[in-house]
Amino acid sequence: MTLAEDVLGLLKAVAQHEIAIQDAAAQLQEAPSDDLGFAKVDLARTKRNGYPEVIYGSGKTAAQIIDIMASLERHDQNILCTRLSADKYQQIKAHFPKAVYHEDARILTQIAHPLTETATSIAVVTAGTSDIPVAEEAAVTAETYGNRVDRIYDVGVAGIHRLFEHLDEIRSAQVVIVIAGMEGALASVVGGLVDAPLIAVPTSIGYGTNFGGITALMTMLNSCASGITVVNVDNGFGAAYSASMINHLTSKEDH
Known part of the structure; x- marks a missing residue:
């Protein structure tokens, strides 16, 4: 339910004398954010965008992350924290024993409301x-948002026969996320073989002239295959967020 639908429902309840005007006013005045001093936790993001606020763990202290997670937990929201180091998780886990740490993805999740898994899939x-670390960031994010995920790893162009062995599985996906470092050619190859939206993620993996992912990024931006969208270097989270929005469009159309 969106924020606008919430307000409309509240106004209808007042009109039908199901709630007092004073109570409705109090609900409307509830803060859409929780001011922690060092952070203002966005509590209305799910209503606006369909997904709760995500914690970016890098650059925050464990104590700050604990306080933000506590705010989200108090307001009964699903928690996803990206780029979380194992050292910080060791400090956090005593406060949140239900939280799950996905080591390869460097993601922590705590699910208050599990989402129904989509019938259609995202291929990573x-x-x-x-x-794989970037891929796992994408895969875990997508799964947290209720998507079925198919993982197809290590099928790069240096041994392209490996890709063809999984082509039917990739083609069956509603959205494809292609993750590649070095020269980043895999996105163009897959883009020429599938009819689904493709989100390309350049990675910082490669030798000197990879330039920390810039070479792969440029290759993907200049792809001759149509239908490719490119996100930032190593941004598995951003790719999965967009892929999830696309994948859930089918569910909306079904309703």
Whole structure:
């Protein structure tokens, strides 16, 4: 339910004398954010965007993350914290024993309201094994948002026969996320073989002239295959967020 639908429902309840005007006014005045001093936790994001606020763990102290998680927990929201180091998790887990740490993805999740898994899937495809940490960030994010995920790892162009062995599985996906470092050619190859939206993620994996992912990024931006959208270097989370929105469009159309 959106924020606008909430307000409309509240106004209808007042009109039908199901709630007092003073109580309705109090609900409307409830703060859409929780001011912690160092952070203002956005409590209305789910109503606006369909997904709760996500905690970016890098650059925050464990104590700050604990306080933000406590705010989200008090307001009964699902928690997803990205780029969380194992050291910080060790400090956090005593405060949140129900939280799950996904080590490869560097993601912490605590699910208050599990989402129904989509009938359609997101395929997460990597060029190499070294790209798996970025791929797992994408896969875990997508799963947290209720998507069925198919992982197809280490099928890069250096051994392109490996890709063809999984082509039917990739083609069956509603959205494809292709993750590649080095020269980033895999996105163009897959883009020419599928009829689904493709989100390309360049990674910082590669030798010197990879330039920390810039070479792969440029290759993907200049792809001759149509239908490719490119996110920032190593941004598995951003790719999964967009892929989830696309994948859930089918569910909306079904209703």
